[in-house]
Amino acid sequence: MEAGRTALITGGSGRLGAEFARQLAARGLHLCLVARRFAPLQDLCQHLQQTYGVHVEGLALDLAQAGAADELHAETRLRGLAVDVLIHAAGRSLAGDFLDLDERQEERMLLLQVLEMTRLLRRYGRDMAEQGGGHILLLSSLAAFQATPGWASYAAAKSYVQSLGEALAYELRAQQIIVSILAAGAMQQSRGLMPSRRNLLTVEEVVQQSLQALDKGVPVIAPGKSRRASDLARRLVSGRLMPAMAQLLTKSTVTRH
Numbered sequence: 540m541e542a543g544r545t546a547l548i549t550g551g552s553g554r555l556g557a558e559f560a561r562q563l564a565a566r567g568l569h570l571c572l573v574a575r576r577f578a579p580l581q582d583l584c585q586h587l588q589q590t591y592g593v594h595v596e597g598l599a600l601d602l603a604q605a606g607a608a609d610e611l612h613a614e615t616r617l618r619g620l621a622v623d624v625l626i627h628a629a630g631r632s633l634a635g636d637f638l639d640l641d642e643r644q645e646e647r648m649l650l651l652q653v654l655e656m657t658r659l660l661r662r663y664g665r666d667m668a669e670q671g672g673g674h675i676l677l678l679s680s681l682a683a684f685q686a687t688p689g690w691a692s693y694a695a696a697k698s699y700v701q702s703l704g705e706a707l708a709y710e711l712r713a714q715q716i717i718v719s720i721l722a723a724g725a726m727q728q729s730r731g732l733m734p735s736r737r738n739l740l741t742v743e744e745v746v747q748q749s750l751q752a753l754d755k756g757v758p759v760i761a762p763g764k765s766r767r768a769s770d771l772a773r774r775l776v777s778g779r780l781m782p783a784m785a786q787l788l789t790k791s792t793v794t795r796h
């Protein structure tokens with residue numbers, strides 16, 4: 540991920556996406572940032588361009604609709620962008636009782652995090668293979684590692700991201716494409732109530748550690764202590780009790796992701 544390369548960041552105006560954009564711009568990469576709302580994107584593009592002297596463009600597109608991956612791919616081609624780095628940070632959580640969940644919202648979440656993400660990976664993966672390599676970073680969550688009542692379909696979608704990403708990390712090595720998955724836990728700036736933020740990493744720290752791991756080709760990135768805590772809980776608690784414990788934890792530490 541050297542200076543002069545181009546990174547495409549979906550969710551480029553979000554907490555994680557914008558910080559990925561800032562740290563990659565500081566390394567001298569050119570950027571294309573995607574989100575639905577153009578105004579926040581435009582402000583960020585101008586700021587990064589002025590601060591770091593790289594080329595940054597914004598692209599307003601709703602990726603939670605069928606065909607969005609093709610639309611994005613066609614648009615970046617039209618703009619003459621050769622994408623060397625893809626970071627898929629567009630996403631939102633969806634919590635609630637499964638039986639009462641808004642199905643339209645759930646469908647959009649699944650399009651964004653499952654179907655269209657898969658197509659994005661294939662489109663840009665093929666380009667990277669032709670270009671001789673590239674880097675891909677996917678955003679999953681600690682929720683990917685266990686069934687989580689109250690966040691059932693969101694956690695299941697993140698398990699899909701995790702599983703697909705880990706398979707591709709292996710499969711695409713032959714094409715010199717490095718794939719990593721960031722299994723993020725709560726961070727200091729995460730929304731919602733948390734009993735203690737003292738031991739949580741900042742978004743800056745999470746992004747810095749993720750980029751360092753992506754540089755080294757580490758497939759699964761879980762910064763901070765949260766992954767170790769959830770692994771330990773899985774070892775100590777029997778499989779049947781794990782969903783109950785996950786529900787208890789998410790209810791008492793309600794974060795939005």
Ligand SMILES: NC(=O)c1ccc[n+]([C@@H]2O[C@H](COP(=O)([O-])OP(=O)(O)OC[C@H]3O[C@@H](n4cnc5c(N)ncnc54)[C@H](OP(=O)(O)O)[C@@H]3O)[C@@H](O)[C@H]2O)c1
Nearest residue numbers: 550552553554555574575576601602603629630723729796
């Ligand atoms: N922050 C955490 O604590 C945490 C923990 C675990 C996992 N994660 C995962 O990390 C990823 C990023 O989280 P975040 O905290 O950075 O989220 P965020 O601050 O809410 O930002 C989300 C970004 O995605 C864009 N976006 C949302 N829906 C979109 C759509 N349909 N099409 C295109 N762009 C869309 C948003 O811009 P617009 O609204 O303008 O479209 C924004 O730029 C998500 O997948 C999340 O599940 C986060």
